[in-house]
Structures are given as C-alpha cells and as structure tokens.
Amino acid sequence: MLVTSRSYQEYAAMFDLSELPGSVLDCCAGGSSFTAEAAARGVDAVAVDPAYALPAAELLDTVRRSLPDSAQIVDEHASSFTWSWYGDPARKDDLRIEAADRFLQDVAVAPDRYVAGSLPMLPFEDGRFDLVLCSHLLFTWADQYGRDWHLAALRELIRVSRDEVRIFPLVQQGAGEPVDYLPELLDAVRPVRSEIRKVPYEFQVGADKMLVLKR
C-alpha cells in the first residue's frame, strides 16, 4: 500500500472543511501535510499510521517512493481519472511534493504529533477527538481489507471521535469500483447516523462523495 502525501488543500476539498474544531485525528495520515498545517492553525492535530513505526530514513524513503508510484496508478487507469479539480498532472505533483516535504519537516520537529498505530485498534481513549478524518484507506483498499475489517475499523473511528467521522473516498483504488457492502456497514453502526455527502473534489471519476458519521 502506498504512503501518499496529500496536502491540506486536498483534505479541505475532499472533506469539505471550512473551519476545524479544537481537536482532529488524521487516521492513516501517511505522508500527508494535513496535521502539520492544522497544528500551525492552532488545532490539536494528531496523525496516526503504522508507517510511523519505521526508522526515520525508511519512512523518508517510503514517502518519497510513493510519489512516482501513485502517479503510475493514475497512468495505468487514465480513463478513470478527471483533472477537473487539479487542472493538470503538474499541479498535482507540486501539491504532493510540497506536502511530503512539509510532512517530513514536521515529523522531525514535532514527533509527538505522529503516532504509530493501526486500525482497527487505535491507541487513543474514547472520544479523544472532535473530528476524525480518514482519507484513502477504508474502501480504497477493499481488495486488501474485507468486510469484517471495515466494520471493525468504522467502529474504532467512531469510538475515538467525540462528534464526527469523515471518510473519503467511498470507492476502490484504480478503476474506482464501489464497495457493495457499504449499506450493510452503515446499518451495523446504528444508532450512529450516517450521511453520504457530495464534496467539491473529484479525481477518480465519480468519487465525489464522503461518508459522514455523527455520534
């Protein structure tokens, strides 16, 4: 699986964020600069990812290698992607390179913000974060993680949130196929309320919706 580096701008669009609440968890943050940039805005921001258990040099190498590898997935499935949000491949590459640099810089100066951990068991107490974000793990990698893992992961994201969980996208990587057991999962997490909401971002064709879970 890739340890990608999406920027704050991409997160703001994918999750339709305007203002951030007091505390935010980026779960499966990878090499994203979201946490660094949210912290710079005064938010209690924490990133969690199994990749943070890697030695620093290996993490750096993994993050850097993901840049061409993710571009390759796009090349291999060119007709499944739209450039309506990015404009062109160069702007996407610029955002990702800048985000990776910002992430690597922040890990070095504020390592406490970056916690090694994995779904479906996160090292945080119940209700620790006002908002929990999850970009490109659940549903994206449904070829590697099955239905039961997804249900356990959803329950865990809900457990560590005080108010809301947002997940993007709702389709699988590559060709962007939907995950047919999503409605079943939403039934299973009741009484938590779920909403599928359109967002102002699209890269995989048709992947323009996030899942919002409200406690």
Ligand SMILES: C[S@@+](CC[C@H](N)C(=O)[O-])C[C@H]1O[C@@H](n2cnc3c(N)ncnc32)[C@H](O)[C@@H]1O
């Ligand atoms: C495609 S990257 C997404 C990174 C970032 N959220 C972004 O949008 O650029 C997927 C991330 O999920 C992490 N990951 C893999 N399995 C995980 C698990 N069980 N729990 C939490 N994160 C996991 C990987 O290490 C990787 O960094």
